[in-house]
Amino acid sequence: MHLIDDERPLVFIVSGSRLLEVDRDLFAEIATGDKEAMSLLRKGAGNAPTPDMRVSADREPNAISLNLAQTCNLACSYCYADEGRFGNRPRLMQFEVAQNAIDNLLEHSSGRRVTIGFIGGEPFLNRPVMYRAVEYARASAAARGVTVGFSVATNGTLITPEDARFLGENAFAVSISIDGDSSLHDLARRDRSGVGSYAAAVSGTLTLLEHPSRARVAARATITRQDLRVTERIEALASIGFSEIGVSPLRTGPDQSLTLAPHDWPVFLGEMVRAADGEWQRMRAGQTARFSNLAVALRELHRGSSRPLPCGAGANYVSVSADGGYFTCHRTVNDPALKLGSIREGLSADSRADFLRSRHVDAQEPCSVCWARYLCGGGCHAEVIAAGRSGCDYIRGWLEHCMKIYTRSLSERPDFFEGTAAL
Amino acid sequence: MTQKIFPRNLTAQAAYQVAGNPATTRLEDGVGNCYPGLEFDHRNLDRRFFPGLVFEFVAQGDADTQRTGARLVRLETRDSDLTPDPRNASDKEVEAANRLRADLGRESVVLSKGDWFIDTIEQNGVEISLAGASDGNSPLDGMVVWRLVRCLEPDVVKITLVRREKSTIKTRRTVSLIGWRRKFLEPTTGVIKTVYQPGELTQSLCSPWQHDFRDCACDYWASNHPDIVIAQNPPGAPTDLPTGAPEIPVRSLSSVDWLRSDRKPEAAAAALGTFGANRPYQMDHYEINQRWQELNIVLLGKEISNIFRPRIADLANPFGSPDELADNLEFLAGIEHVLVLEYLYAYFSLEDPKNLRKNPKWPTLVEDLTFAQHELLMVVVSEMRHLRWANQLLWELDHAGLIKRRDPVLKPALEVPTGTGGKRPRALRILDADSLESFINVERPSGTIEGQYARAYATLRGRSYPPTMYQLAERIIADGVDHFSRFRGIKTVLKPYFRMPSPPYLRNNLKPASPGDGRVKRVLGLYQEILKALGEAYKKGDLEDAKSITQARLEMAEMDSEGQKLAREDVGIPFF
Numbered sequence: 001m002h003l004i005d006d007e008r009p010l011v012f013i014v015s016g017s018r019l020l021e022v023d024r025d026l027f028a029e030i031a032t033g034d035k036e037a038m039s040l041l042r043k044g045a046g047n048a049p050t051p052d053m054r055v056s057a058d059r060e061p062n063a064i065s066l067n068l069a070q071t072c073n074l075a076c077s078y079c080y081a082d083e084g085r086f087g088n089r090p091r092l093m094q095f096e097v098a099q100n101a102i103d104n105l106l107e108h109s110s111g112r113r114v115t116i117g118f119i120g121g122e123p124f125l126n127r128p129v130m131y132r133a134v135e136y137a138r139a140s141a142a143a144r145g146v147t148v149g150f151s152v153a154t155n156g157t158l159i160t161p162e163d164a165r166f167l168g169e170n171a172f173a174v175s176i177s178i179d180g181d182s183s184l185h186d187l188a189r190r191d192r193s194g195v196g197s198y199a200a201a202v203s204g205t206l207t208l209l210e211h212p213s214r215a216r217v218a219a220r221a222t223i224t225r226q227d228l229r230v231t232e233r234i235e236a237l238a239s240i241g242f243s244e245i246g247v248s249p250l251r252t253g254p255d256q257s258l259t260l261a262p263h264d265w266p267v268f269l270g271e272m273v274r275a276a277d278g279e280w281q282r283m284r285a286g287q288t289a290r291f292s293n294l295a296v297a298l299r300e301l302h303r304g305s306s307r308p309l310p311c312g313a314g315a316n317y318v319s320v321s322a323d324g325g326y327f328t329c330h331r332t333v334n335d336p337a338l339k340l341g342s343i344r345e346g347l348s349a350d351s352r353a354d355f356l357r358s359r360h361v362d363a364q365e366p367c368s369v370c371w372a373r374y375l376c377g378g379g380c381h382a383e384v385i386a387a388g389r390s391g392c393d394y395i396r397g398w399l400e401h402c403m404k405i406y407t408r409s410l411s412e413r414p415d416f417f418e419g420t421a422a423l
Numbered sequence: 424m425t426q427k428i429f430p431r432n433l434t435a436q437a438a439y440q441v442a443g444n445p446a447t448t449r450l451e452d453g454v455g456n457c458y459p460g461l462e463f464d465h466r467n468l469d470r471r472f473f474p475g476l477v478f479e480f481v482a483q484g485d486a487d488t489q490r491t492g493a494r495l496v497r498l499e500t501r502d503s504d505l506t507p508d509p510r511n512a513s514d515k516e517v518e519a520a521n522r523l524r525a526d527l528g529r530e531s532v533v534l535s536k537g538d539w540f541i542d543t544i545e546q547n548g549v550e551i552s553l554a555g556a557s558d559g560n561s562p563l564d565g566m567v568v569w570r571l572v573r574c575l576e577p578d579v580v581k582i583t584l585v586r587r588e589k590s591t592i593k594t595r596r597t598v599s600l601i602g603w604r605r606k607f608l609e610p611t612t613g614v615i616k617t618v619y620q621p622g623e624l625t626q627s628l629c630s631p632w633q634h635d636f637r638d639c640a641c642d643y644w645a646s647n648h649p650d651i652v653i654a655q656n657p658p659g660a661p662t663d664l665p666t667g668a669p670e671i672p673v674r675s676l677s678s679v680d681w682l683r684s685d686r687k688p689e690a691a692a693a694a695l696g697t698f699g700a701n702r703p704y705q706m707d708h709y710e711i712n713q714r715w716q717e718l719n720i721v722l723l724g725k726e727i728s729n730i731f732r733p734r735i736a737d738l739a740n741p742f743g744s745p746d747e748l749a750d751n752l753e754f755l756a757g758i759e760h761v762l763v764l765e766y767l768y769a770y771f772s773l774e775d776p777k778n779l780r781k782n783p784k785w786p787t788l789v790e791d792l793t794f795a796q797h798e799l800l801m802v803v804v805s806e807m808r809h810l811r812w813a814n815q816l817l818w819e820l821d822h823a824g825l826i827k828r829r830d831p832v833l834k835p836a837l838e839v840p841t842g843t844g845g846k847r848p849r850a851l852r853i854l855d856a857d858s859l860e861s862f863i864n865v866e867r868p869s870g871t872i873e874g875q876y877a878r879a880y881a882t883l884r885g886r887s888y889p890p891t892m893y894q895l896a897e898r899i900i901a902d903g904v905d906h907f908s909r910f911r912g913i914k915t916v917l918k919p920y921f922r923m924p925s926p927p928y929l930r931n932n933l934k935p936a937s938p939g940d941g942r943v944k945r946v947l948g949l950y951q952e953i954l955k956a957l958g959e960a961y962k963k964g965d966l967e968d969a970k971s972i973t974q975a976r977l978e979m980a981e982m983d984s985e986g987q988k989l990a991r992e993d994v995g996i997p998f999f
Contacts, residue, residue, distance in 0.1 A: 010431070016435075017432070017434055018432065018434045018435035018438055019430075019431045019432040019434075019435050020429060020430050020431060020435050021428075021430075021431050022427060022428050022429070023426075023427035023428070026427045026428070040428070041428065044427065044439070045428065045438060045439070046430075046438035046439045302432050302433060303432070303433055303434070304432045304433050304434025304435065306434070406431070406432070407431055
């Protein structure tokens, strides 16, 4: 249980992620641990069955990402992937590898919806394979009665009008790495000669943003300790034309001077809160939500999301390296410890199960005593494994703030939650 | 209890245990829970209080006296409570069920013929007779019987059924049965017993626009509907009194029953004095279900079945400039002027009531004529005032420096608006049915004149105009409605005479004399003098020339007596 003192006090019950608003007097009594108040709360909150928190590798993944190009045309200072090479020599995925991976995916997916993501490096450096893979996946999926969706993570610099048409026709979810206006973006995102990539990224992005067709285009900004501002990035990206903007703080990377240090987290939380408040004012005025960190949090809170893992890595999602290895996710490519098999041998159910068991949030410290554990899931595996947990206070502070906005938005923007199904 | 905990997100809501509705909404205590039922109609539960039998509680007013009480409607030998599961029931219960099943089987042929009612109920050694008075001819009301059944404990019950013959209750046959008051809930799950069919428990809940418009007597929302209303006007009936009331006054005063079954216009006769008296003529249950859409919406106490049509857009757009406004005011002054003359001529065409003898055929002629003459004179004077006000607006525009000075407007217009967008040539006419109708049309609200003043008014609301001006325009507009009403009043009074070839209130032979006629030389001279004096006065504007005004008034009085004198000789004044 976690208490949140707001204008309308809230009680968050960890099991089942139940959020209750309580009377102020009762709240004060609960805060002192008053027995009678606690009993009233227990009665009022009801007796929800404990959500199933077991993890298993019984089901094959329904999402894969293909590392089309383990190389990049940029040399961003904070890149986790060593310019896409993941510490190896640059390589491009051959079509046969993609084909095999797709076959494996579809084999276990009859009647389901599957997602195929293209990543890198910069996936558009291996454009022909992307095009062929999409064509092949559509045809095979149709033959098996499987619905297939596509996504791509790109730096946007290489998108041509043909690409825009291709992404639109195939209803891609396009995630563009772009950090804000040119001054913010070019701090880190430069090519090998040190020239900022902002102009090229915007030029490519606009090609798509102006004619998105069925493509869904989102901006994803990485925030380094060089500049912790959030609101300004959202505004800058919105002015380019993005309607969905997410930010991620840099936790790990080759250059330690860029990752957020312990004393940066309170500042960053302040920035996130400032951005969320601005966004909430927009929502109150009837405008759409752009800040996807907030929008996702609100919807997850509404559903009462309660999960034992932070993401689908290893469970319903795996990543395929350029040479056909299966890894827990796109950030662990080429890490032998997190390899789950190869397209030739197939996915190892044991490796997946071991991985999932070891990563269960209840098995993590200090997660097991944290009230936010089933909302957070324990943090990105790749980051935690590399650098341990940092910024947990930031996550709790952010969730608390989102809960406050959530109760307000329930009253003032109930339409925002329409169609959000219960888990 | 004040609520202290509010579940917010979906998982919290799903887990939330509802503490229960407040005591006032519990089944037993709910508002109107059996007539026919708001939250729940308890009778639907109790109609199966005795396993194997289904009753209907017939209330007084729903049927004649002989048929009130708990009437047997069905035998259900396949009632699941007659064959209890031995694992969940005691031996005693199984035995009781077996006996009742056998009894019902034996009596089923008898019970399936004729109308059977519960005659007595016995529990714990107490027997209650439902037969009512000792003669047995006035059995208890079904609602009372239901209350008694409701009070039974879920334990052994003995009932006696009686067959009520049509002719008499005396030669009756009875059947006694021993059973038990049904337990309505399944003991293991707490859900309602499956003997109740889907929809059975909710079958008579409150529903407006259906039965409840007839039946609801608990003054709750389903009973909230109009009882008596003013009927709408039949198609084609004039509705053009300025208040929107129908022309036939009796229609606007007599209320009709809103639920009346006969919906024809001619059936819209006044409702009777009491609820009960109207009841036989109201829609019956089946009719409400079939014809609810014929029940009219009621606005301000009046039925409306027409489709709502919004008024046409307000065309009272301001004029573009003070000069445009002034041009329009000059036009309006001409209209006011010509109306003064038309009305004045019509005024002189009326007989002088002082000179009329009592006429046995038209006993109210003198009073009618006095009224008409007075009302018409009021309109004439009012139009004269409007002529002055139109001029006043002109001089105020000048004084405010908004237009260049203009001369007073004292020329009558050549044409008169017809009120329907057209124009007619000006005419000097006696006050017969036709001319009266055209006067009504000229003054009709939202007609041409009012429309023009509305534009003037809209213009004068602008900030550059002195506030007194729009107030003046407002008064002229208000007077227009007054003129319209007065002419309508005159019409109502004079209407009976219109059928006569030569109506007795009228100087039927009055004709305008030729302008050169010596007999009208003096009166025309007075008219010119009046115009001249008014012109002098209006020229000075706010500092009106009091001397000229006084002179004009004296001349008007003189013209009045001169006009009357000429009219007696059937000589009309040829103003134009």
